[in-house]
Amino acid sequence: MQPRAHVTLEDVARAADVSLATASRALNGMRVTPQLRDRVLAAAEKLAYTPNAHARALAGASHRTVGVICHDVTDPYFAAIAGGVMRVAGANDLLVMLASTFRDPEREIAYVSMLRAERAPAILLIGSGFEDTRWERALEAELKPYLDGGGRVAVVSRHRSLKVDSVLPENKAGAAAMARALLDLGHRRFAVLSGPRALTTVADRLGGFRDELAKAGVTLDPADIVEAPFTRDGGYGAMSELLTRRSTATCVFALTDVMAIGACAALRDQGLSIPGDISVAGFDDIPIVRDLTPPLTTVALPLQRLGETAMELALTENNGRRRRLLRMGGEVVLRASTAKLV
Amino acid sequence: MQPRAHVTLEDVARAADVSLATASRALNGMRVTPQLRDRVLAAAEKLAYTPNAHARALAGASHRTVGVICHDVTDPYFAAIAGGVMRVAGANDLLVMLASTFRDPEREIAYVSMLRAERAPAILLIGSGFEDTRWERALEAELKPYLDGGGRVAVVSRHRSLKVDSVLPENKAGAAAMARALLDLGHRRFAVLSGPRALTTVADRLGGFRDELAKAGVTLDPADIVEAPFTRDGGYGAMSELLTRRSTATCVFALTDVMAIGACAALRDQGLSIPGDISVAGFDDIPIVRDLTPPLTTVALPLQRLGETAMELALTENNGRRRRLLRMGGEVVLRASTAKLV
DNA sequence: GCGCTTTCAGTAAGCGCTTTCAGGGTGCTA
DNA sequence: TAGCACCCTGAAAGCGCTTACTGAAAGCGC
Numbered sequence: 001m002q003p004r005a006h007v008t009l010e011d012v013a014r015a016a017d018v019s020l021a022t023a024s025r026a027l028n029g030m031r032v033t034p035q036l037r038d039r040v041l042a043a044a045e046k047l048a049y050t051p052n053a054h055a056r057a058l059a060g061a062s063h064r065t066v067g068v069i070c071h072d073v074t075d076p077y078f079a080a081i082a083g084g085v086m087r088v089a090g091a092n093d094l095l096v097m098l099a100s101t102f103r104d105p106e107r108e109i110a111y112v113s114m115l116r117a118e119r120a121p122a123i124l125l126i127g128s129g130f131e132d133t134r135w136e137r138a139l140e141a142e143l144k145p146y147l148d149g150g151g152r153v154a155v156v157s158r159h160r161s162l163k164v165d166s167v168l169p170e171n172k173a174g175a176a177a178m179a180r181a182l183l184d185l186g187h188r189r190f191a192v193l194s195g196p197r198a199l200t201t202v203a204d205r206l207g208g209f210r211d212e213l214a215k216a217g218v219t220l221d222p223a224d225i226v227e228a229p230f231t232r233d234g235g236y237g238a239m240s241e242l243l244t245r246r247s248t249a250t251c252v253f254a255l256t257d258v259m260a261i262g263a264c265a266a267l268r269d270q271g272l273s274i275p276g277d278i279s280v281a282g283f284d285d286i287p288i289v290r291d292l293t294p295p296l297t298t299v300a301l302p303l304q305r306l307g308e309t310a311m312e313l314a315l316t317e318n319n320g321r322r323r324r325l326l327r328m329g330g331e332v333v334l335r336a337s338t339a340k341l342v
Numbered sequence: 343m344q345p346r347a348h349v350t351l352e353d354v355a356r357a358a359d360v361s362l363a364t365a366s367r368a369l370n371g372m373r374v375t376p377q378l379r380d381r382v383l384a385a386a387e388k389l390a391y392t393p394n395a396h397a398r399a400l401a402g403a404s405h406r407t408v409g410v411i412c413h414d415v416t417d418p419y420f421a422a423i424a425g426g427v428m429r430v431a432g433a434n435d436l437l438v439m440l441a442s443t444f445r446d447p448e449r450e451i452a453y454v455s456m457l458r459a460e461r462a463p464a465i466l467l468i469g470s471g472f473e474d475t476r477w478e479r480a481l482e483a484e485l486k487p488y489l490d491g492g493g494r495v496a497v498v499s500r501h502r503s504l505k506v507d508s509v510l511p512e513n514k515a516g517a518a519a520m521a522r523a524l525l526d527l528g529h530r531r532f533a534v535l536s537g538p539r540a541l542t543t544v545a546d547r548l549g550g551f552r553d554e555l556a557k558a559g560v561t562l563d564p565a566d567i568v569e570a571p572f573t574r575d576g577g578y579g580a581m582s583e584l585l586t587r588r589s590t591a592t593c594v595f596a597l598t599d600v601m602a603i604g605a606c607a608a609l610r611d612q613g614l615s616i617p618g619d620i621s622v623a624g625f626d627d628i629p630i631v632r633d634l635t636p637p638l639t640t641v642a643l644p645l646q647r648l649g650e651t652a653m654e655l656a657l658t659e660n661n662g663r664r665r666r667l668l669r670m671g672g673e674v675v676l677r678a679s680t681a682k683l684v
Numbered sequence: 685g686c687g688c689t690t691t692c693a694g695t696a697a698g699c700g701c702t703t704t705c706a707g708g709g710t711g712c713t714a
Numbered sequence: 715t716a717g718c719a720c721c722c723t724g725a726a727a728g729c730g731c732t733t734a735c736t737g738a739a740a741g742c743g744c
Contacts, residue, residue, distance in 0.1 A: 367693090400698095
């Protein structure tokens, strides 16, 4: 016998010989005579009934799937933050819909639109905004009606003009602190492995680093700044490029740990020792970096907490006033990948 | 002015002075007089209209969100597979809903139920099944009606009794190959860092390893098998335990790379050298292991392809006959973490 | 110019559920 | 025993959209 495509509430009601309303109430735990309730539950069980979430959502029941949009789930930085988001979501009995844009602004907007269509109660944007006015406008155009409709939005990282709750990692101050720490170690000649200029995170970290160096009278040679994708291979390529340029830097600052890992691989492949020949520092403090050899000096961000906090912001009312959680992390963690210069 | 909670198709139709049906057709690209279509599109744009996905799904339009359930997104193994899934999904214009069960069987079933309720066109189960009859029954009970209703399911890793399309990594043969490779290096005394016995993956890898050793007349001392969670910290703990037990093993085989990473950290913390004092091997070949020092010997699995293949299986018709893609990966990659015993 | 097909807009019937509203028992008070 | 308040159940009205089906106008051949 070919089973019906979908068992509906009506089937259950008929099997239990009650009305639709009673079946619905029994299934949702509202007041119903125990006898009837048992009949309904038994029928539902026997028919392997699953409510149609769409019908339910359409009929007004609030639903429990929040959307999280990040740049790349395979990047440990986002994975760690997503882990935090999911912890809090799980504790609140929420499903998480995780989407990966692969850093394509268009796709990011498409995802927001999709989530809006799904009437997700909350949308979390994890990851840097783009310094791109056209994109900002489009995103805002998408978000505005969503917010007006009662949707909740929270972002991790800076978005220039978004009027939403934000969790802001200490990118600028953290990079500045790193500059100071590296200067303290005696370094004077630096190279930076940078990411795409269009990301606000890049602007903040690079700016913070450069400005702090400038305060100490150290300037960053433009030839010592290499731009590459925010990936392991991006870091590898950028470091290789730097080596072919015969940079005289004694210390390389990678704007993310993931890039730093690639940089270390490139250096190893060239037979250079870290920190003997050159020091390497990163940013983020993703879990793996303490297991590297040498363990990586970096700027620590409480990644999991970033995610947890964002989710909490999205779950609590903000009464229309945007909240900004600043000063998340930013302490320099000196490990063995950076050496003191004598 | 307080905007309406949600702009509906009716608002658009009214603004464009056409009927609901015409508005719907215009928005969906069906044949409509250009003049009317433009009016509808302009109205939709002006009102920032987004169709309600639930209403649309309910009204019969197929929808484009597939569900992926994995054990832990923060684990690079799953992240890599998920990356593959998303690549194929993206190419087919599908949204991916990624859920993390944190290895809780109950939660896994809850997620399947949820996805079923959402009427997702496909569900992907990434990660080992549990050797637990009760759980299997429950999962099957959930999946059966879904499949009967036209849902598509694909799994990565072995599930004992699920009649669905499967992508099967070479766990057993891979572990056996590793045993042979390690024996060839001259090792005779092994320890294994194992995961939860309830996982089929554990049974396969441990069994394959042990059986192959047995063929060579080498037995695994039960005291040299330590069971711990499939995480970095699990590996760290298991290795520490092994050290306090004063195991005489010359080589440690961790059932996953992630555990191996933890094991290496534990060894380093005890001042032991790899592979000088002890050799370490893992399983999976997650991207990071080649950047470790020393790089890790492991059994290579084409992680991204695993995910891509699973998604492809779910997207193509199987005409009711389950397909099983075997022999995915399983080659031993010898790196510097294992030494030849003289 | 008439009757035919063809084209395209509008009307209305659901999709499966929640929830308001009304009605009919029941138990209590007077 | 009549009257009232309660509590439950059932009928029915949507939620916002898609898609037959209907019907009018326009194009065509003879």
